[in-house]
Amino acid sequence: AQSVTQLDSQVPVFEEAPVELRCNYSSSVSVYLFWYVQYPNQGLQLLLKYLSGSTLVKGINGFEAEFNKSQTSFHLRKPSVHISDTAEYFCAVSAGRGSTLGRLYFGRGTQLTVWP
Amino acid sequence: GAVVSQHPSRVICKSGTSVKIECRSLDFQATTMFWYRQFPKQSLMLMATSNEGSKATYEQGVEKDKFLINHASLTLSTLTVTSAHPEDSSFYICRAPVRTEAFFGQGTRLTVV
Numbered sequence: 001a002q003s004v005t006q007l008d009s010q011v012p013v014f015e016e017a018p019v020e021l022r023c024n025y026s027s028s029v030s031v032y033l034f035w036y037v038q039y040p041n042q043g044l045q046l047l048l049k050y051l052s053g054s055t056l057v058k059g060i061n062g063f064e065a066e067f068n069k070s071q072t073s074f075h076l077r078k079p080s081v082h083i084s085d086t087a088e089y090f091c092a093v094s095a096g097r098g099s100t101l102g103r104l105y106f107g108r109g110t111q112l113t114v115w116p
Numbered sequence: 117g118a119v120v121s122q123h124p125s126r127v128i129c130k131s132g133t134s135v136k137i138e139c140r141s142l143d144f145q146a147t148t149m150f151w152y153r154q155f156p157k158q159s160l161m162l163m164a165t166s167n168e169g170s171k172a173t174y175e176q177g178v179e180k181d182k183f184l185i186n187h188a189s190l191t192l193s194t195l196t197v198t199s200a201h202p203e204d205s206s207f208y209i210c211r212a213p214v215r216t217e218a219f220f221g222q223g224t225r226l227t228v229v
Contacts (some may be wrong), residue, residue, distance in 0.1 A: 024203065032216060042124035043122070044160075052218055103220060104211070105151070108159040115168055 002027040002093045006107035014115050015083055021076040021110045023065075023091030033074040034092040034104070035065055044090065050074060061085070086114045119143060120212050122221025123215055137195045137224045139210035146212035151185060151194035154223075164192050168225040169219055200228045 005024045013019045025031065032051050036044040048059025055067040065076045074091060091107040119142040125163075129135050139149060143188040147168050166172040166187035174180050184196040197204055203229045210221040 032220070036220075041125075041207070041223065043222045045220075046149055046212075046218070047217070102213065103162065103165075106159045109157075111157075 002031060002095060004091050004093050004105050004107035006089075006110050008110050010111045010113065011107065012113045012115060013081055016096045019077065019081050019085075019112065020031070020088050021112065023035045023074045023076065023107060025072050025074065025091075025093045027072075027093060027095070029095050033065075033067060035059065035063070035074070035076050036090045036092060037061075037086045038090065038109075041102045043108075046075070047089075072084050081112070081114045083114050083116060084114060087112060094113055120146070120219045120221045122210055122211060122224060124224060125222055126225045127227070129226070131201055131228055132199055134196055134198045135200055135226060137193075137197075139179065139193050139212070139221045140220075141191045141212055144212075144214055145190035146193065147183055147212075148213055149187060150180065150211040150213070151183075151193075151195050152197075152209045154209060156207075163195075168193075197226065198213075200226070202228045204228050218225060 003026045007022045034049045037047050037049040038044050045064050048057045050067045060063045079088045089110045090103045094104050094116050110111050121140045123138050146199035149162045149166045153163050154160050162175050162176045163178045164172045164185050166185045168187045169189050187193040209223045212219050
């Protein structure tokens with residue numbers, strides 16, 4: 001089975017500062033990795049995903065993440081945040097088998113708060 | 117991209133009544149639908165997996181008789197919270213997998229008073 005650990009429950013940061021949201025996973029098989037963003041009372045929106053290939057993945061809204069197999073990590077980064085990036089961020093993992101995405105295991109989430 | 121439409125977005129009901137939440141795949145066929153529950157400031161907890169034309173698979177600890185899931189067609193899956201109580205108040209979200217993507221509904225905020 002897979003599991004996901006998001007080490008930081010809350011990350012406060014000032015506008016235009018860089019940010020890193022940490023995610024570590026455990027799995028005995030190859031995995032697919034995802035980052036989602038959730039605004040209050042809304043569903044989840046995909047930021048980016050790693051399926052295979054290049055370990056540096058670029059997503060929407062200027063976010064990127066790097067898959068590090070040896071450290072079993074998939075940290076999310078943005079060089080300069082905006083107030084509008086304030087939201088809850090979830091890291092998720094799925095067993096990387098087959099052509100259809102199956103069960104997703106979610107981390108507990110990281111609340112990113114951007115201050116002016 | 118694919119869209120999963122979830123309704124209602126918010127519902128308030130009296131204790132003891134039942135509430136039905138619908139998730140429709142608008143431009144694709146969803147043979148599988150995952151249903152999640154999310155408590156405030158917490159992660160998504162998988163409740164059950166529904167497959168079109170067959171019985172849903174429930175996660176351990178989820179009451180099958182309380183959370184009725186129906187997946188009668190390739191475009192509609194429903195979750196009915198029966199005899200709702202205040203402790204059932206939560207945010208419910210559906211998800212449909214499409215190849216290596218995961219499309220979420222907008223979520224339903226259920227408040228039982």
